[in-house]
Amino acid sequence: MNVIRTVLGDIPAKKIGVTDSHDHLIRSGGPEVNLDPAFLMDDLEASKKEFKAFLDAGGHTMICMDPIGCGRNVPKMMELAACFEGQGNIVMTTGFQKGSLYDPRTSFLATVDTSKVVDMMIAEITEGMDRHSYNGPVVERVQAKAGLIKAGTSYRVITDLEQKALKVAAQTQNATGCPISVHTDFGTMGPELLDIIEKNQGNPEHTIICHVQRNPDRYYYKMLLDRGAYLCFEEADKAQYRPDTEIAENIKWILEQGYGRQVLLGMDGGRKEGLASYMEPKGLAKGLDYMLNRFVPVMRWVGILEEDIHKILEENPARAFAIWQ
Numbered sequence: 632m633n634v635i636r637t638v639l640g641d642i643p644a645k646k647i648g649v650t651d652s653h654d655h656l657i658r659s660g661g662p663e664v665n666l667d668p669a670f671l672m673d674d675l676e677a678s679k680k681e682f683k684a685f686l687d688a689g690g691h692t693m694i695c696m697d698p699i700g701c702g703r704n705v706p707k708m709m710e711l712a713a714c715f716e717g718q719g720n721i722v723m724t725t726g727f728q729k730g731s732l733y734d735p736r737t738s739f740l741a742t743v744d745t746s747k748v749v750d751m752m753i754a755e756i757t758e759g760m761d762r763h764s765y766n767g768p769v770v771e772r773v774q775a776k777a778g779l780i781k782a783g784t785s786y787r788v789i790t791d792l793e794q795k796a797l798k799v800a801a802q803t804q805n806a807t808g809c810p811i812s813v814h815t816d817f818g819t820m821g822p823e824l825l826d827i828i829e830k831n832q833g834n835p836e837h838t839i840i841c842h843v844q845r846n847p848d849r850y851y852y853k854m855l856l857d858r859g860a861y862l863c864f865e866e867a868d869k870a871q872y873r874p875d876t877e878i879a880e881n882i883k884w885i886l887e888q889g890y891g892r893q894v895l896l897g898m899d900g901g902r903k904e905g906l907a908s909y910m911e912p913k914g915l916a917k918g919l920d921y922m923l924n925r926f927v928p929v930m931r932w933v934g935i936l937e938e939d940i941h942k943i944l945e946e947n948p949a950r951a952f953a954i955w956q
Contacts, residue, residue, distance in 0.1 A: 633953035636778030637720040638712035648691025650948035653897030658702035662732040669902040680908035688920035692720040698781040703764045722778040725755040729783030730792035752803040783814035801833025808955035812839040818846025856890040865899035867926035879933045898922045
C-alpha cells in the first residue's frame with residue numbers, strides 16, 4: 632500500500648484529502664531571511680492560526696517545503712502537527728533549495744561525497760529527521776520523518792551544486808520510493824532537471840516541478856507533461872506576477888489536453904504578507920485559505936469542472952506525494 636509520510640506518521644495515500652501541494656508555515660532563519668526579513672516566519676501561534684484557517688476552509692493536508700539549510704525547524708513543526716492530530720496533516724521535506732542559498736565551497740552538500748549525502752537523506756525519510764536539520768556536527772534524530780525530497784534549480788541554469796542536489800534526490804528516491812519536488816526559478820530548466828533525475832535512477836513520473844505558473848508557455852508545459860512529471864501551480868493572489876484568471880486558464884488548457892492527472896495546486900505563501908495570521912498586528916491580509924476560498928471559485932468561473940477540481944486537490948496529491956512501497 633502506498634502511503635503519505637506525515638509528521639505524525641504514515642497514512643494511506645487515499646486519506647490525504649484536500650491538499651495544498653506547496654507551502655510554508657514556519658521558517659526560522661536561513662539565507663532567504665538574510666536577503667529579506669519578510670521571509671522570517673518563526674511564530675508558532677501564528678502558524679497554528681494559519682493552518683487552522685486552511686482546515687476550516689476545507690483543507691486537510693499541507694506540504695511544507697522548507698528544506699535543510701533554509702530555516703527548517705523540526706521541533707516547532709512537530710509541535711504544530713501535534714496540535715492538529717486527527718484534524719489535518721503536515722508533510723515535511725528533506726533535501727535542498729537552489730544552489731545560491733548554499734556556499735558552493737564549504738556547505739556539506741558541496742564537500743561531502745554524494746553517496747554519503749544520499750545516506751543522510753535516506754535516514755531522514757526512514758529513521759527520523761535531524762532535530763537540528765544537519766546544521767552542525769551533532770545529529771539527534773526525532774520520531775518524525777520527512778515525506779518528500781526537495782531540490783532546486785536557478786533561472787535558466789542548473790549549477791554544479793544543483794546538479795549534485797538533483798543527483799542526491801534521484802538516488803534517495805530510488806532507495807526509498809519517496810517523491811521529489813523541485814523548485815525552479817521562473818519555471819525554467821524543467822526538461823534538463825528531469826534528464827538529471829532520470830540519469831541517476833530517479834523517476835520523472837514521481838517528480839513534481841514547482842513554480843511553472845511563472846513560465847506560462849503551453850508548449851513547454853506539454854514537454855514536461857509528456858514525460859510524466861507533475862506540474863504544481865502556485866501564487867494565486869500574487870498580482871505582481873499574473874492574475875488568478877491566467878493561472879486558472881492555463882490549468883484549464885492542460886485539462887483539455889488530457890493531462891488532468893498531473894496537475895497540483897499550492898499557495899506558496901512564502902513570506903509574512905502571504906499569511907494573514909502573521910500580519911494581524913499590522914493590518915488585514917489574505918492567508919493560505921485563499922487557495923480554497925478564493926482561487927477555487929476562479930477555477931469554476933473559467934469553466935473547470937468539479938470533478939477536475941477534486942482531482943487536482945485530492946486524487947493527484949494522493950499519487951504525487953505517495954511513498955511507493
